[in-house]
Amino acid sequence: MNTLLLFGSMLGLALLGVPLIFAILAASVLTIMVVRPEMPMVLISQVFMNGMDQFLLLAVGFFFLAGEFMNRGGITHRVIDFAQAIVGHLRGGLAQVNIVSSLFFSGISGSAVADTAAIGSVMIPQMKKRGYSGAFAAAVTQCSSVVGPIIPPSIPMIVYAVLAEQSVGEMFLAGIVPGIVIGLCLMAAVGILARARNFESSPRVAAREVLRTGLGALVALMTPVIIVGGILGGIMTATEAGAVACLYAFVVGTLHFRELDLSGIGHSLVAAAKGTSIVLVIVGASSLFAWVVADLRLSQAIGQAITGYSDNPVVFLLLVNVFALLLGLFLDPLAALVILVPLLLPSAEALGISAVHFGVVLVFNLMIGLTTPPVGYLIYVSAHIAEERPERVMRESLPFMIALFAALAILTFLPAVSMTLPGLYRGGG
Template sequence: MMALLLFLSFVVLLLLGFPVAFSLGVSSLFYLLVKGIPLSIIPQKMYSGIDSFVLLCIPAFIVAGNLMNTAGITRRIINFSNAIVGHIRGGLALANVAASMIFAGISGTALADTASIGAILIPAMKEEGYDADFSAAVTASSSTVGPIIPPSVPMIIVGTLTGLSVTRLFLAGAIPGVILGFSLMAITYYLSVKRNYPKEERLSLRAVFRTFLDASWALGMVVLILVGILGGIFTPTEASVVAVVYALLVGTLVYRELKPGDIPRIVVESVRMTTSVMVLVGLARLFAWIITTERIPQLVAQGILSISTNPFVVILLINAILLFVGCFMETVAALVIFVPVLLPVAMKIGMDPIHFAVMVVLNLIIGLTTPPVGVCLFVAANIARISLGDLVRANVPFFLVLLAVLFLVSYCPPLSLALPGLLR
């Protein structure tokens, strides 16, 4: 009964427009007051939720992403991507997806991808003759690659929740992330040909090489992070700090677009973003503790397994639950709450925890492009100056591709487990 009141209060607060973090906090407070539990449990659980060495990755990767945008690193990645695929029909749209795949190797967040790449490419695509809704849909959907290809902030969260190796989780997302990127390129090319979107002139090899040289320092950041983590040179947390130092040096000494006066603004913006994430993680951990106390994971496991013990059906049910949750809840909060609930179910049908983690992250990242709480949709629609309804309609083909990749990853474990198996 108390668990039902907890969830009801949480849903009501969300419907009233409360931010997810405050909805989690207020509903948890309501539960504690009714049950007579000392309120001192709130700071205890919040602190234990964020007291993790691995979570230090998050502020560092946020700072690195903000430094990249200010230093011109993002723009050079886009120019290089356009030089490679710009001559194909719909080349600028394909460059959008390609830039997201490269950017994914640095930022690890979908929202940062949408905001930084979208701010440059959506206006450029509109100017070239692409429909505004198509431009925004390509940007929003391709940003989902960011949290799958390593490094990945959601994978870091899952690692802290489950005790799984973050390096192995990063490796597990590599192949699904590449498949997702190329699948989005395929639907982008199909729609571009069908609608006769423009293509640019093919650049000479010398011109392509010039853009590669200009972007080489930016691409070097991707190589440094991935080789460093996967080669065991440094941990993911250390890699995030290396990324900050690298972006700072390249922005000030190589590209010389990062000025000393930009640093205070970047620090303040990064602190603001980090604070919102950490408060959300802390309150979500409190909410998750209450759920565990009420034995919700066991009840959910019994409920799902009472419907079927067939692995195919159970995985389908887990996907349906997560896709629904992703429509209404922010990714980090959903991970903190539902990973402990659904992991026991997955393990009872013999699912590998690493495979489960990739499936969960992909599910919830898709939620960033679905209404009513798809934040990537809101950002892209705002940049493109179109209504959310127009963008949702334009995004349907991309959403179907995301679903197809999700089910491929869900029912083909080697896609997620092959690279972590090599590490083992």
């Protein structure tokens, strides 16, 4: 009955149009008031505030700001030029460039939406001029942008690390190889479509051009090296790495590329403040939701239900994939993490599944949701840039969705893909 109250009120408020995170918060408060009427309201607010009052969460604001500085500081064109030099000669060259640009850019922005907006605003018009349909260009852009929150730095990975009490450095490391695997699966899909549709290819550029564009992009591509290397080397905490990334992005944008002006700085500060505020509210609500889940013993009930059906870790991960993909159709990824981590992580760990591997699989599942209707933000962002109807973009996205599901299967059934680098780090440490 109490479980029905929690999820029923949450669903009812969401259907009434209440933003999901506030629906989660209100449902949690209502359930506490009914189940624990003796609990003072001040304790509810303390649980909420304690969730946000974590030093590690300062890193979220810093990474948001660093990404904004880099986005507005002249990075995008240099990253795309380098990608053009190394893969533009392949059949379907501009589509391949789009994917590789997203791989590079993900190490700067850490955001799928930022990736779609930045890469799409440059690549989609270019692809249309070269004869690609706007819907196809938008589909490539939006599906390749899911890599943004997988390769470090990644806001969802930080949020998961906080919720699951895991190392941010290990979560960042765990996303590197999966991000490359996702990119290769998408490039394979482009290669197949390029042959079927007889897409163009460009002449191979000289090594000198590759070197020139590589040096132009190197300053930008050093960002993830500084962040991950500083954290794993014990030189900086995740929060300090975020602050250093901000300083580095500011210096690069203002003094090196000289494209980050006062207006850009102001817009970056406002955008970073908005993004950080949203994440903090989500984490605070997650603390209260997790408290209710623990009090109602929902995790144990779910664990017993799953293990009663099967105690096979592979079956469990398959069920998690189905559940997370369905939830991702309707929920924002961070809000979905709030619900899924306290419910499913205890069962995963009880079955011997690494929390780090589970986190990578879960985050990638929810990122796929950004490319699917009805909530998929990336569909509408890319369709707007391409001046296409969203339904046409969805249709063209189908081959790339198959590639994303293939990558998900690889990450799910081959834990070594995400666990090798964290394992090497632990062994070396």
